[in-house]
Amino acid sequence: MKAIEVSGLDKSFKLKGKAIKALDGVSFSVDLGQSVGFIGQNGAGKSTTIKILFGALRADAGEARLMGRPAEDPLSRLGVGYVPENPYLYEQLTPREVISSGLRLHGIRGTENKRRTEFWLEKLDIAYAADKRIRNLSKGMTQRTALAHAFAIQPKLLVLDEPMSGLDPVGRRQVADLMQEYRQAGGTLFFCSHILHDVERLADHFVMIDRGKIQAQQGVAELLASQDTMLVRYLGETGLPGFEHDAGRVWKGLCLRTELTRVLPAIENAQGVILDVQPQSTLEALFRNVIEASHVASVRASS
Helix, strand or coil: CCCEEEEEEEEEEEECCEEEEEEEEEEEEECCCCEEEEECCCCCCHHHHHHHHCCCCCCCEEEEEECCEECCCHHHHCCEEEECCCCCCCCCCCHHHHHHHHHHHCCCCHHHHHHHHHHHHHHCCCHHHCCCCHHHCCHHHHHHHHHHHHHHCCCCEEEEECCCCCCCHHHHHHHHHHHHHHHHCCCEEEEECCCHHHHHHHCCEEEEEECCEEEEEEEHHHHHHCCCEEEEEEECCCCCCCCEEEECCEEEEEEEHHHHHHHHHHHHHCCCEEEEEEECCCHHHHHHHHHHHHHHHHHHHHC
């Protein structure tokens, strides 16, 4: 059984009487225990795909399955945690009530319900606002409440749509750490993020979508390990041969992976402080290249 199976999904919306295709033959899968980043520009089709997975929308064609069951089956969502980009929580409830009621929906009651509710209120730093109405909370606090609601059920599959949205830098780091803990404990994670560095750090694989079509699917480690050219940045007074000025006292240069054993000691001998050593072609670079190529092809097709 796979955690997520999507096959040939098509979905169109009407805009001023004209059909606009949001998904065009989208297919991918997520294995149990995997961590998969779902990336793409705004409007690429990420949220539409997730809404179909959770039964909020119906596809025009194709099939979507969640935990081995058709997405239309409510039982497919039992034990699955989900946080949309803009959580819609009942504004008359409190964070304590939201978490506790979510646990009850998944069959967790009594003292275990209370224990988990209190634990996650503390874990996500919302205990001080536990009995305030959702309507009176900031966007960040509402996001934390939704995340606590999803984590508290100890989900077999956790689906997060832009989980860092509305959070301050401390909150973003905290949520990234929670995702990493969940992943390392063997949980299955499927998440959307515009922060591609987080995808590189938190995902085993990525699925890239643009204009409703899947453009790339690959292992993150496989992508990064396949790059022979490395980008090196360091802080120093002068630039070594082959390095150019980046900003302030920062210098950058490219070298082959096999040359790092020579280049890095040379930087340290020159009293430089190494800032970054990473593959030249990161996920961000691949994303940019795919999007640009897709747009060029679209312009040529319409001309």
